[in-house]
Amino acid sequence: MKGRVLVVAGSDSGGGAGIQADIKTVTALGAFAMTAITALTAQDTRGVHGVLPVPPPFIRQQMELVLDDLGADAVKTGMLHDTPTIEAVCAVLAARAPGVPLVADPVMVAKGGSRLLDTDAVETLKRRLLPLATLLTPNLPEAEVLSGFAIPDLDAMRHAAGMLLTLGVPAVLLKGGHLPGDTVTDLLATEDGIEVFAAPRIDTRHTHGTGCTLASAIAAGLAQGMALRDAVARARAYVRAAIASAPGYGHGHGPLDHAVTVDPGRLEGLGG
Template sequence: MLKSEKQKNVVLSIAGSDPSGGAGIQADLKTFQSLGVHGLTAITCVTSQVPGKVLDIEPVSANSLRSQLDILFSEYQVSAIKTGLLYSSELIEVVLSSLDNNKIEVPLIVDPVMSSTSGTQLLNSTALTLYMKNLIPRSTLHTPNLPEAATLLGIEIESIESPIDCANLLYEKFSTPVLLKGGHFKSANATDFLVDESGAEQFSKTFSNRMPAHGTGCTYSASICACLGSGLNLHDSILKSKEYITRSIDQSVELVSGQFTLSHEINGSNLSI
């Protein structure tokens, strides 16, 4: 039986807008819809981008972001939150204060977006400090890729030999569960590494040849958010989301030459929560 809108779990993405529809809040909303939850968004930035290219980033004002969050928290019972592109320390502070002021105590997924796939920097050093000191430690899960993990640890990528050791270092540093995404590691499989209070666990799928794909990190974290917001535990949320992102990549389409855009119309099985 289909859930009515009032019966649906409500989740929130705090992230940037991507006019190409492949990443950011657009990808998050598509993921939420596909997984059967109602998605809310609070926009942090308006970007001018397409797969493989970012021309401009225009952050919203602190007042605008605060107003978006306050009205959403006042009217909706949000069951989980994810953050994506937060851009500046000012906007990160707004997110933190809004969570505190509205007494929000729900799963928080932090996707530490620092640069685009094409290499454009999306987070300055001041914002990074606040990210590490205040945002990641309060998260339910943070989901860095290899370059982001190296930045968070203050080390060079080339010095990372073991992904599981890297994930353990992140857990020790922030004392909160981490899912280190394995897409940048040279391997036959795309293996992600979860470290939490229970220890370490791997989630693995065969690498897809439909790469580079735009919006994979956004979609993956949005799926985990949707699953946690629907009552699944962390392990099951990641397991289901690994299947979702794998199918999204496998069924992606090449709308821009040499760049794949994820599909959210997943064929082959019912992945709704």
């Protein structure tokens, strides 16, 4: 086990996204996951049915205790549902984790359509969180909110990726899964230019938690000392493998197989 990743995000009772997906992902890639839970959600594969926010002082306490005792080699943020939560998280990161790589997944809307970020908190996220981030990982709807314009095609994706870099974050992984077509294209934008990652679309409805999973997989790579581009490439390969081997659970958008890297057979014969 190598690399400590602090995940600051919400809980998904269905286990497919949020903290649960983050822990599974980081563990499956050989790193150590720690958490600060920002909200409890009651959800299944069909959607979010309830949200119970965690008070910001308790979020701060979770983060401070973990960082002061165990430390972190990377941080990943997910659901930060309102302005007080964003302010609390950013204050701790600035004070306790300066220079630690931060992967910011700007979670705004759940797969089933439920809003997970207050509308009035978007500007706070842009102003406070993005300047602290190493990498921003928006999907197209999130990028449209952050950029202020529609992204209907690959040319617009390139324009949006460049615009998002002006918000103070040094790298953006713009995910193109919402565009139609047989190919899924993601763009990794940095000051050095834009690299295109493209792969055939996997025809399945079992894609719940792909954004959380991808961001946490990248954070695990950064925590293990990988270069950003290499961490992104490995994370994409892991997510595709996890989608391809999804177990088919639930009646809606089902979870991935986060244990695709795990071989239980290695434990045979080791029992007492």
